[in-house]
Amino acid sequence: MFFPPLNSKTVSGIYFPFLAVISCCWTAGLFAQAITDKEQTDTIWGKTSVEKDRLIKDHQWYQESKFAMFIHWGLYSEAAGVWKGKNYFGISEWIMKRAKIPVRDYETLTKKFNPVEFDADSIAQLAVDAGMKYIVITSKHHDGFAMYHSKVSKFNIVDATPFDRDPLKELAEACKRHGLKLGFYYSQSQDWHEKDAIGNTWDFKEDDKDFQKYLNEKALPQIEEILTGYGDIGLIFFDTPAGISREQVIKLKERVAQLQPNCLINSRIGQGLGDFATLGDSEIPDHIREGLWETPDTHNNTWAYSKLDINWKSDTEIIHRLIRA
Numbered sequence: 001m002f003f004p005p006l007n008s009k010t011v012s013g014i015y016f017p018f019l020a021v022i023s024c025c026w027t028a029g030l031f032a033q034a035i036t037d038k039e040q041t042d043t044i045w046g047k048t049s050v051e052k053d054r055l056i057k058d059h060q061w062y063q064e065s066k067f068a069m070f071i072h073w074g075l076y077s078e079a080a081g082v083w084k085g086k087n088y089f090g091i092s093e094w095i096m097k098r099a100k101i102p103v104r105d106y107e108t109l110t111k112k113f114n115p116v117e118f119d120a121d122s123i124a125q126l127a128v129d130a131g132m133k134y135i136v137i138t139s140k141h142h143d144g145f146a147m148y149h150s151k152v153s154k155f156n157i158v159d160a161t162p163f164d165r166d167p168l169k170e171l172a173e174a175c176k177r178h179g180l181k182l183g184f185y186y187s188q189s190q191d192w193h194e195k196d197a198i199g200n201t202w203d204f205k206e207d208d209k210d211f212q213k214y215l216n217e218k219a220l221p222q223i224e225e226i227l228t229g230y231g232d233i234g235l236i237f238f239d240t241p242a243g244i245s246r247e248q249v250i251k252l253k254e255r256v257a258q259l260q261p262n263c264l265i266n267s268r269i270g271q272g273l274g275d276f277a278t279l280g281d282s283e284i285p286d287h288i289r290e291g292l293w294e295t296p297d298t299h300n301n302t303w304a305y306s307k308l309d310i311n312w313k314s315d316t317e318i319i320h321r322l323i324r325a
Helices: 038-045 060-065 092-098 103-111 120-130 167-178 211-228 246-259 315-324
Strands: 069-071 134-140 181-186 235-238
Touching: 069 120, 120 134, 120 167, 134 167, 134 211, 134 235, 167 181, 181 211, 211 235, 211 246
Parallel strands: 069 134, 134 181, 181 235
Antiparallel strands: none
16 A cells, blocks of 8 residues: 655655554654664664563553554654755654754744644544554654643644644544554654753753753653553654663653553663564564564655655555565
């Protein structure tokens, strides 16, 4: 099946995961060209494995799902791969970092971000029609912009844009109506909007960063928000754990367990402490893997919407990749 992205008035780029033995396929190629060996991969995404005998949660639904939808959508979708007239080919959700856009300049995108045609029910119905069993959507990506009504930071879709709606709440309600599980993507380490988080080295000096302060004041409180305001959450897809310590990962896991004991956590939380393994982006393994795992994949070469990327995989290729997984 082939599904092109919707335009910027809808969700600026939906992609549909094929799932690996257990779960979802997502969109495509974060650093796919730059990362060429396991050491580099582990630096960005963490170990693509989990410690043995760690899972004690209810995971039967996940093991049986096989196929899911990943919606990679954020403020970067408004830029659509272009900044100040310059085209940035490749992964468009990283445009803030790739173009070294100052925080205050990047914030100007909020004035135009108004996806008035967003329709949670149509998205949920599309997932059901495709045979998908759950949906995962970005709640906060590396740019630091919350795609829900966060009380922790005004840099969110309700307070900062003319849209003035919480699409994650609408999607949570739609998933419940359509019998789908819901999961949230959350960037726990990188946040280019915040001085103390990892990633923004063009606005903020590395020596001045206090990562624990960022965790305490933004990441942990926002994780609490998404786990308490949107009903039952099937899983959290963390990402790029480089720089986070084992003790900090344990604190994240404890907070999730306190709020939603059966919420699954992927291996990109870091330190091998996830409940299931997320392979590298677009990685289809050439052998059978033990345990719970998933592989994320895209329909073209970027995760988020880019008007520059029309290199769509054919329906045949997508189906073959799903079958191989």
